[in-house]
Amino acid sequence: MADYKQALVKDGKNPEGLIVFPAFITQKEIDALKDFRVGDRDTFVVAYPKSGTTWMEQIVHLLAHNGEQGDKVLSEAVPWLEGAATRYGGLENLIKTSGDRRYFHTHFPLSLMPMFGETKAKYIYVARNPKDNAVSYYYHALSKMGYEGSWSEFITLYREGKVAYGSIFDHVWEWWKASQDSDNVMFVKYEDMKKDLAQVVTDVASFIDIPLTSDLLDAVVAGSEFSAMAINPKANLDWVPQREGIPKHMRKGIVGDWKNHFSSEETSIFDALYQSRMVHFGLEFEFELTY
DSSP: OOOOOEEEEEOSSSTTOEEEEETTOOHHHHHHGGGOOOOTTOEEEEESTTSSHHHHHHHHHHHHTTTOOOSSOHHHHSOBSTTGGGSTTOHHHHHTOOOSSOEEEEOOOGGGOTTTTSSOOEEEEEEOOHHHHHHHHHHHHHHHSOOOSOHHHHHHHHHTTOSTTOOHHHHHHHHHHHHHHOTTEEEEEHHHHHHOHHHHHHHHHHHTTOOOOHHHHHHHHHHHSHHHHHTOTTTSOTTSOOOTTSOOSSOOOOSOGGGGTOOHHHHHHHHHHHHHHTGGGTOOOOSOOOO
16 A cells, blocks of 8 residues: 555544644644634634635635735735644744734644634635545645555545545534534535635625625635636645646646546445445535536
């Protein structure tokens, strides 16, 4: 079985529990974030990797800045919480960040989210159908995480939760459950963003209390369309080092690409897992769209 360098950190659920993280995010970084103070007006874009994090960051950023991209690249305008040890002047600098309204993004499972439920902070969770997510994650692992194995080897690791941030089924379900229990958590499906971006932008603006005019709506939708972001150097993450010959961070952004990768056997195994881990609890996704 092909493997690649990763870290193991405490999962925040029980003393012996561990979860896989990217190699450069160790227990030291997780422990340091215990000093991070969450404010009542903070907003967090949360997602399992490759579920639409960057897309939602762009929406939130444009809403917060009157439709203007500004001078900062998106990953600095909406900092990556747990990735701060190697960015933004270091973790200590991020921890000390103050401001009336702050915006962050994270891939944290609910159990590791600092101060969750202790403030009035808002959390926008983006979830993607797990088949398309698996495909997107595979290319991400190839390009930026040092993975050198095959698709068939990767999908086995993915099903078993042996990729960074653990099982998508645990991650999504826990945040979905939180959205059912708290008015401060908004659950958004990637597929709904593809179907009606303007409606999602409208809902997000309402959720984070940003007045939305028709002009601002038009500007945010235009600036967060996949085609616009793919050629926007402030938003497309092309500056992040990656392996040559592998598709860029913004690869396709479509629903249904899984059909080009899953074998019949892989589909059957995955469908059974999806039924037991998501559908059984009332959480369902669309795996293809008709326009």
